[in-house]
Amino acid sequence: MDLLTFIILVIILCVVLFLVYYFFRGAKGDLSLARPVESRVDEYLDRRFQQMVEEWELVSRPRLQNFKEQNFKEIESNEARLAELKKYEAGMQTTLTSLETRLDTLEKELARKGSAKK
Numbered sequence: 001m002d003l004l005t006f007i008i009l010v011i012i013l014c015v016v017l018f019l020v021y022y023f024f025r026g027a028k029g030d031l032s033l034a035r036p037v038e039s040r041v042d043e044y045l046d047r048r049f050q051q052m053v054e055e056w057e058l059v060s061r062p063r064l065q066n067f068k069e070q071n072f073k074e075i076e077s078n079e080a081r082l083a084e085l086k087k088y089e090a091g092m093q094t095t096l097t098s099l100e101t102r103l104d105t106l107e108k109e110l111a112r113k114g115s116a117k118k
Contacts, residue, residue: 023036052058
């Protein structure tokens, strides 16, 4: 084995060792060599899950279910009131349209009578 081959082998060995170190750097859980990326992502999510829940202001299912149980009747009554208000709004829109039509008619009649008197 000559010197050039030895240097190439040392460089390849250093690169392989660096890649193995980089792969396992910061690893605390079980990393799978069969699925290295997925296992690293799973480990990252496991370590930072609580922080992400707090950061994104997420709610767990039991807390959500508890909220629904406590506030279901109030939410349902608010939705019923909202439906009534929407019906009232639709009725008011119809009335307003009718009044605007009548006002336009009266303005036209007044304009006609005003031009007839002159």
